[in-house]
Amino acid sequence: MFGEHRHKEETGIERLPKRQRQQRLVELIDENPFVTDRELTRRLKVSIQTIRLDRMELGIPELRERMKLMAERSYDQVRSLAAEEVIGDIIDLQLDRSGISIFEIREEHVFSRTQIARGHHIFAQANSLAVAVINDEIALTASADLRFVRPIHLGEKCIAKAYVRSSPGKAGRAKVEVLSYVGEEMVFQGNFIIYRSDDKKPADYGLAPPERQEQAANEEDTRT
Amino acid sequence: MFGEHRHKEETGIERLPKRQRQQRLVELIDENPFVTDRELTRRLKVSIQTIRLDRMELGIPELRERMKLMAERSYDQVRSLAAEEVIGDIIDLQLDRSGISIFEIREEHVFSRTQIARGHHIFAQANSLAVAVINDEIALTASADLRFVRPIHLGEKCIAKAYVRSSPGKAGRAKVEVLSYVGEEMVFQGNFIIYRSDDKKPADYGLAPPERQEQAANEEDTRT
DNA sequence: CGACTTTTAGAACCTGGTACTAACCGCTAG
DNA sequence: CTAGCGGTTAGTACCAGGTTCTAAAAGTCG
Numbered sequence A, B: 001m002f003g004e005h006r007h008k009e010e011t012g013i014e015r016l017p018k019r020q021r022q023q024r025l026v027e028l029i030d031e032n033p034f035v036t037d038r039e040l041t042r043r044l045k046v047s048i049q050t051i052r053l054d055r056m057e058l059g060i061p062e063l064r065e066r067m068k069l070m071a072e073r074s075y076d077q078v079r080s081l082a083a084e085e086v087i088g089d090i091i092d093l094q095l096d097r098s099g100i101s102i103f104e105i106r107e108e109h110v111f112s113r114t115q116i117a118r119g120h121h122i123f124a125q126a127n128s129l130a131v132a133v134i135n136d137e138i139a140l141t142a143s144a145d146l147r148f149v150r151p152i153h154l155g156e157k158c159i160a161k162a163y164v165r166s167s168p169g170k171a172g173r174a175k176v177e178v179l180s181y182v183g184e185e186m187v188f189q190g191n192f193i194i195y196r197s198d199d200k201k202p203a204d205y206g207l208a209p210p211e212r213q214e215q216a217a218n219e220e221d222t223r224t
Numbered sequence C: 001c002g003a004c005t006t007t008t009a010g011a012a013c014c015t016g017g018t019a020c021t022a023a024c025c026g027c028t029a030g
Numbered sequence D: 001c002t003a004g005c006g007g008t009t010a011g012t013a014c015c016a017g018g019t020t021c022t023a024a025a026a027g028t029c030g
Helices: A018-031 A037-044 A048-058 A063-079 A119-132 A210-223 B018-031 B037-044 B048-058 B063-079 B119-132 B210-223
Strands: A089-094 A098-104 A139-148 A157-164 A173-182 A185-196 B089-094 B098-104 B139-148 B157-164 B173-182 B185-196
Touching: A018 A037, A018 A048, A037 A048, A063 B063, A089 A119, A098 A119, A119 A139, A119 A157, A119 A173, A119 A185, A119 B119, A119 B139, A139 B119, A157 A185, B018 B037, B018 B048, B037 B048, B089 B119, B098 B119, B119 B139, B119 B157, B119 B173, B119 B185, B157 B185
Parallel strands: none
Antiparallel strands: A089 A098, A098 A157, A139 A185, A139 B139, A157 A173, A173 A185, B089 B098, B098 B157, B139 B185, B157 B173, B173 B185
């Protein structure tokens, strides 16, 4: 029972027990999703039927299906890029009062050298939330004041909490404070001034002097 | 000769002349890249051979090849998403002095309702440039002060100009001012404080108190 | 009419599989 | 010893969605 494993061990990369082989299979496939069963037989030194049985058991679709899924995913990603209205998942929202969003730092958000999140992603989460929390037709960031308290690393979950500081529905501007945490630790702080439409026109937005506003309005016309 | 076109016209969507059919084919395929030849025969009312000859002539690969290409594209997009080190195209860069980048506002950058660019994209361009202009191993945004002077609209080209304000290579922090323009008009202004590695350690970064730093350092260890 | 382009048809073949049947190997329990 | 079982392998039929090639029919023009 003990002592002797199965098969010979000396030759090194010989056939693995089922469990390990299947794990290796998963690794190989998501390392290179474009691998065919035939190639896998060479890698794992088992028959093509075994490969296929393994895929069945593991619920891994065939190559073509995998490619189709990837293609579809990337296709409606492009289609719905505009649908990504918000960076981070908003998990709580009390309009004109407060909001919470959660954002996981993934590969694409970090500097590859240091694995530290780029500032603009952290800002994007906070900014999205600050805009979302404002209960208005149009809400635009007018200005902001940011402190990146400590670097945020790959894999960390960043939880942003926004609080509307100014009396709601009043002026054309709202103050929103956003604090972002990883666990207990505050990692980012931002004070936003958000322009809100209210009843006023968007032309009231911004800090530009009057003649600029007209220019802007003109440009808007020529562009639409 | 004249008057009579080819075939009967009365029935409406009848077979088109070759040229137009091929154009329609292109439209149909890039409207829905997942369409099979068989489906196309139904759409265009020609035989499957004609469809295939058309694809040949137009250099359009078969369905499976199309899906594969899409999958591959999306795959190495994911792989090289880290390569998108910078938002906007940097067209001029004098390290530790100044830099210019250009960024065109596209569909995916605007609020669909208003066609106005989301603040964080404008920030991302400025932030990327501010970081890029710093001639250091590691450069991280420590804090920033932003003014969104006027809304930026779909299709506008935003040109960001960064100027390093602090004496270069000196302290652990650099001041960078970024001004963004559409044409002559200033649309955004940001003052960044960028943490730079210099000879110091990244642990020196941030405004967190000492015990926080250890925590951060620990986390870094557990994560690598 | 004959020459030419365009369209259609059909058969053979390809890849990368699925689905199913059958056999074999090594081990163990009765 | 033998039957049973998990795991593996082999082989065949079949499929989608094509390619490649040959050949013929249909429409077009001078």
